[in-house]
Amino acid sequence: MSAVAWIAVGSLAAWVWLLLCQGFFWRTDQRLPGRADPERWPSVAIVVPARDEAAMLPVSLPSLLAQDYPGTAEIFLVDDCSKDGTGDVARALSVRYGGLPVTVVSPGEPDPGWTGKLWAVRHGMALARARDPEYLLLTDADIAHEPDSLRELVAAAGTGGFDLVSQMARLRVASVWERLVVPAFVYFFSQLYPFRWVNRATGRTAAAAGGCVLLRTRTAVRAGVPDVIRQAVIDDVALARAVRRAGGRIWLGLAERVDSVRPYPRLTDLWRMVSRSAYAQLRHHPLVLLGTVLGLALVYLAPPVTLVAGVLGAGPVAAVAGGLAWAVMAGTYMPMLGYYRQSLWLAPLLPVTALLYLLMTVDSAVQHYRGRGAAWKGRTYARPEAAPDQ
Template identity: 45%
Template sequence: MPNFTQIWFGFSVLSLLIWLVLIGGWGGFWRCDQQLDADSSINTNNSDPYPSICVVIPARNEADLLPITLRSLLTQTYRGSVQIIVVDDQSTDGTAAIANDTAKQTAKNITIINSQPLPTGWTGKLWAMAQGTRYAQTLNPDYILLTDADICHGSHNLQNLVAKAETENLDLTSIMVRLRCESRWEQWLIPAFVFFFQKLYPFAWVNNPQNSMAAAAGGCILIKTTALDRIGGISSIRQALIDDCALAQAVKSTGGKIWLGLSDTTCSLRPYPNLQTIWDMVARTAYTQLNYSPLLLIGTLIGMGIIYILPPLGLVLGLLLGQNYVTIASGLTLTIMTISYIPTIRFYRCPWWLSLCLPAIAFLYTLMTMDSAWRHWQGKGGAWKGRVYQQ
């Protein structure tokens, strides 16, 4: 019968093998090399107009951020037709009035739709998006941009998105915008959120038409109007809490070509000043990502333990007990883990030493996932801006 040290060494080797597979055969998720070009051009003749775009912004109590984010869209350098639709999702802070004032200050016109009461079977954001896209489709644009009210768009973002879509004939083009990373907790946890997302959905696999994996980032999605029509509109995903990935899956499963990458010029202004705000953001949908399955939850907790938490414990144990094989296996695993996290840390311009903290950060995310399941079992899952959504 194997003794304790042998069992620990076996788990250490298992963790090392998993990391070797992740680094070498998991879509290169850790490289952060799938990025939207910062300054692209659209190939068109003078006789061919630039593709037209309708921008749909669902907004619920966004009066603080909308003056900045809406202005970033109203002042784009894109030379084609751009029409902006703000869907006021029953705000109580004067969101609609702020949107109107911002448009007047830039001498631009926008359309404001007052959202109707939320029907049964819909999430609030998707219901607002559905109303906005239905109106947009009456204007017959070539593309519809779905974006959040907290997203500040780089001045060339529409140009770059359309150039990418036109050059590669994409049905859906999405970017994971740069999340705010200013506070101490944001620097600790936000880069890891992006790292884990890329591990869950390797962008290279998402962008491969031959691979069935699909994902998108809901803060900024450019979709062809014909592709949205083909999948039956937003109503086809009306019950999805993770609506961005559900939309990407719907498009790709019907033969559409999709692309997902990072952006260094378009960013989210949503602040996460403390641990609680980030915790709530993750716990809102973590258990949803596991399809509300207790078995998947248990598997995830075990997997997080083996992949992230066991290596530092093995290193300490190996050093204390003088077990060289455990020490070497755990040390190699920690080295690979740290190296894999460095590109994300650099992308977010965070201190390099945070790459050494991934095991501790992963432990916090594991606790958030457990809390997400607990909230679901208590009937409090999916809470967002005063609404609670349950599967």
């Protein structure tokens, strides 16, 4: 066979393996597990780190204020050195809408060795623990919750005996670029951290979705969170690993009633979101980057290329194997498109999206070696950690 044919066969073999042996990552049925109301509803402290979120809070914060929770719950919003009046907006919304009590604090710039978000989370958790809550809900300032969200999370944690319950909020898909890139973002995440593997009681895979994490307080204390992950940019995965190391049970799934309201209307917005942490995920290792680029090329780019090459003269083996690999790829992407209520005709375009992610990852490495590291909202972390094991 020709070299093109061997590449096509290798890509097809990779897709058969991914289809059957990677935790059925492509399925979207990992939703909040079965739950029953507890006899006594535990107390919960909701910690919201917020930096320059004055535009998002009028959409997201009222949904937390309106939580229909039978137990005691309180919100701690940590204003992380915002320049747009985030704290004032939060106080005004609390007065306007009522509901759960809100405490707004501003801890100042982070100490050396801390990322800004985790510094804010640290102060929010410290204030919350003074109230001795049984659970902490860590949620981002751009996440909107349905009124029963907290109730359902707590019931699921109690029924399943979980120390950490996390839902991946449904991201916004309104613009053309969001439709092309966002469902693939969740698809790639689930491929890297198959939810079924995460949810095994004795599994080694650990991950969470930082926008919505319910955490048992005593487990957080035992795990040393957030101090042990203070440098992590990919803080949700780092948090889940810390909880699992401490013997906690974790669960991760797709959300049905928790939504991100942050818009990413332009490709540059999405590019910045991905590239700020992509190289950190690869632990800033050039060989890992090279392997990732080659892997993405073989798995996602080779199928359409070898199909076309086979039709143009590389032979029927290249055409058939490349076409089958492309078909399997598109088929595994369809459930995620369905979850996001997008046209299934986007499935064959996954190689185009994968190419964009490949370029974003390379750009992340380039920015790192230029000394810009992970830049987000006016802060730059020259060499941040992804999700430290220790």
